[in-house]
Amino acid sequence: MTTMTLTMHATPDGPDLDNTVVGRWHRRLSSNPTAKRSHWRTKTIYFRSVAVLVSTAPTTQLTWKSIVDAAEPHGSRSTFYEVAGAHARHPLIDDFIHDGRMDSIQLALYYRRNDAVAQLLDEAKVWSYWAHRERLLAVLSAAPRTKEAMEAEVTASLVKWAKSNPDLAAALNYAPPACVVEDLMVIWNGQLAAIRAANKLTDVVRTELAA
Numbered sequence: 001m002t003t004m005t006l007t008m009h010a011t012p013d014g015p016d017l018d019n020t021v022v023g024r025w026h027r028r029l030s031s032n033p034t035a036k037r038s039h040w041r042t043k044t045i046y047f048r049s050v051a052v053l054v055s056t057a058p059t060t061q062l063t064w065k066s067i068v069d070a071a072e073p074h075g076s077r078s079t080f081y082e083v084a085g086a087h088a089r090h091p092l093i094d095d096f097i098h099d100g101r102m103d104s105i106q107l108a109l110y111y112r113r114n115d116a117v118a119q120l121l122d123e124a125k126v127w128s129y130w131a132h133r134e135r136l137l138a139v140l141s142a143a144p145r146t147k148e149a150m151e152a153e154v155t156a157s158l159v160k161w162a163k164s165n166p167d168l169a170a171a172l173n174y175a176p177p178a179c180v181v182e183d184l185m186v187i188w189n190g191q192l193a194a195i196r197a198a199n200k201l202t203d204v205v206r207t208e209l210a211a
Contacts, residue, residue: 016186017187020179021095021104022095026126026179039082039083039089045071045073045079046071046080046120046124047123047128049067050120050124051168053066053067054171062117062121063117064084064116067117067120081116084116084120085116092111093113103190107181107185111175111178118172122172122178124168125169125176126177128165128168128177129158129177129180132160135157136157147187147188151184151188154180159204159205162204162208170205174205176204181197184197184200185197
């Protein structure tokens with residue numbers, strides 16, 4: 001997946017969506033020329049594997065073994081648990097915790113998973129949504145907008161992603177990609193708690209996929 005670098009700096013009229021926790025996590029891993037970049041490539045193998053499985057065999061229970069077997073060019077138990085589970089390297093949820101702000105801790109609590117496959121699904125949703133997010137940031141940076149108008153753009157972007165990836169979007173009870181929830185919280189600048197933002201966006205995904 002090609003990664004573009006977009007900048008949407010904070011202004012008196014708008015939020016800084018270029019410097020979110022998820023944005024920094026994605027940029028640090030996907031753009032780093034060191035070993036982190038190699039780890040990101042490993043992550044994307046498993047993101048792609050789980051995305052393919054939920055779309056081609058949505059009724060089949062996902063397990064670490066089924067995901068490893070579907071990984072291309074090859075997967076293994078050791079690399080699976082390098083990218084998912086309690087001992088994974090560079091998990092997104094750790095970045096929320098280390099950020100330490102109340103909104104980030106709320107997001108960490110909301111997306112905390114006891115299951116490695118569920119953790120992988122959450123990160124795969126972020127990975128799958130990223131190209132939509134880049135287009136969203138380009139739209140939002142083009143002209144000042146009210147918070148309501150920015151929320152409408154975020155919602156529209158989420159709907160496009162969900163309709164393009166219905167099985168992945170429906171996984172984990174329609175939980176939205178964590179970056180979308182964080183973006184909406186940043187737009188509302190402390191006026192929207194994580195659980196409210198997540199529930200609102202979950203309802204959007206569920207409603208659109210049921211239509």
